[in-house]
Amino acid sequence: MDVLIVDDDAITRFALSAAVEEWGFVPVLAENADQALKTLATETTPHLLIIDWSMPGMSGPDLCKTIRKREDGQFFYILMLTGKEGNEAIIEAMEAGADDFLSKPFDHRVLKVRIAAGSRIVRLEQTLNQLASRDALTQCWNRRMIDELFANSIAESTRKRSKFSVMVLDIDHFKRVNDTFGHSGGDAALKHVVNILNTNLREYDQVGRYGGEEFVILLPATDRNEAWGVAERIRSAIQFQPTILNDDLKIELTVSIGIAEFDRSRDANQSAFFERADKALYTAKQTGRNRIICSE
Amino acid sequence: MILDEARVQDMTRNNTKLIASISQLFLNELPDMIANIERAYNQNDCSALANAVHRLKSALGNFASKSYYDEFSQLESLALNASTEGSSLAEWFAAWTVAKLKLEQMVNELKSMAGI
Structure with missing residues (x-):
């Protein structure tokens, strides 16, 4: 110390x-x-x-x-x-x-x-x-903390006039995971997803668990195209790296991701900005899951 | 004995190299600290005098016996009183003359202990 x-x-x-x-x-x-x-x-x-x-x-x-x-x-x-x-x-x-x-x-x-x-x-x-x-299960930020970091990132982006994107990620058919593998299997899947996120993000990006199987990722100094690249890396890593429970049992997962880039002229506040990313996620879910949608 | 040998040994874990380093650092700084005190006294600048005495007192806190340290607390108080009440520095100077003699003794004790 x-x-x-x-x-x-x-x-x-x-x-x-x-x-x-x-x-x-x-x-x-x-x-x-x-x-x-x-x-x-x-x-x-x-x-x-x-x-x-x-x-x-x-x-x-x-x-x-x-x-x-x-x-x-x-x-x-x-x-x-x-x-x-x-x-x-x-x-x-x-x-x-x-x-x-x-x-x-x-x-x-x-x-x-x-x-x-x-x-x-x-x-x-x-x-x-x-x-x-911290979220007790996955050790990523909890909702309170990621909200606070989200507000700080918007303030910093406004002050420095720098790019800032947010990603909302949801595990597809997570209820099915819990029903099939039990809650311990679901917990292992959540931890696995956070490991993949941490491996594929930069040191200054932030991950928070927003709800049950929903995560928010803050990407400072990142425009929507760069955010898309990061999201695709994550999406494919999760699809092709299943959660291994034991030698005989693995959980195949996919995720849907919504992305939005902060736009001072149209995002009146944090919730308006978040809502654009969340709507993009909703569209990704509605159009077949295991995909990324970027807010226009 | 003006030097508190036990304090120095305790502070340095009786590490002879550390005792020599810290003693040398004090001996290097001491002439400046004394000069600052005497300059402030000669200029009758009681506030600067109190600060200069405080600086030496802080350094002595690492080496000196509690009673000698208290003498410097008293010197600082006399300078501060002169600063706030406009009283004479005669009492301060008498106390400083005594303290300075003891300082020479402490320096010799420190040199002897540190082997420098």
């Missing part, structure tokens, strides 16, 4: 860095609040933070307040270090948003156990976040 150390004193940074490394963490260093905020803006931001109270520029408590104002829902465990003592300092640090507080000069063994406690809370929060945002 990465630990962000924010301290203007080079010697303290060096000492803390060596210590947290010894305790099995990866130190990430910042000399001041500005550097810390830049690190916290990256995708691989640390979630366990050791922040010095007194720094030139933005102070530790002000940095805490800035971090707590973030609206992206990310959790950060903040341990504040300070030369101050007494209840007033503890109250000020905690009210600013610190989770824990340690007065300098501190015993490194105490810091070690406090950091260990903080890392347990960060892991717990990450587990809860995982449970709240």
Whole structure:
């Protein structure tokens, strides 16, 4: 786990860095609040933070307040270090948003156990976040999360004026799968489809389970023609790679896919855009299944 | 003993190379930290003085005994009080003179411990 150390004193940074490394963490260093905020803006931001109270520029408590104002829902465990003592300092640090507080000069063994406690809370929060945002069976995003990512992708596409396509995929005759192979067979088929999706998508594409056997795939920086290519790769992979239950039993599957490319001039909002892809899926179902239809 | 050997050993897991590195880093930075304090004092800039003392105090937190660290907390408070209440720095200077002598002692103890 990465630990962000924010301290203007080079010697303290060096000492803390060596210590947290010894305790099995990866130190990430910042000399001041500005550097810390830049690190916290990256995708691989640390979630366990050791922040010095007194720094030139933005102070530790002000940095805490800035971090707590973030609206992206990310959790950060903040341990504040300070030369101050007494209840007033503890109250000020905690009210600013610190989770824990340690007065300098501190015993490194105490810091070690406090950091260990903080890392347990960060892991717990990450587990809860995982449970709240992932589909328990397939481990792709759940409906709540894919809706949120969908809204973010539309905002990003609007801001950058970049292409963005969405794909709605439904497994054909899935009820028949459950009736024939039981629910465990159906579960295996769903997991298999998500594996194929993950194998055939790019790192920045997103997959979410929208309903029973329906999936939504977000394709940033992708126009309808490129989306068609991705969809065809997925459709054929699912058709020609059946779900293997055991040596004697396999489930043949096909999927229908609806595609729409985001068009700012006609998609008034997220649901209007989604509806175009969903209608295309409906057309794919109505015209024989195992096919891809692109919204005009 | 001004140096808190147990603290340094604990912080570095008694790793001699690490003790030497961290001590050298402190010794390299110390002249600048002292110069900043004395410049701020000579300019009668109490706010800058409090900041400069705080910087040295932070660094000392890694090496010094608790009582010596507390002396720097007191120096910082005296500078801050002078800054906010406009009081004289005479008391501060008397305390700094004593603290600086002890600093020389701590530097010698640190050099001896670190073998540098």
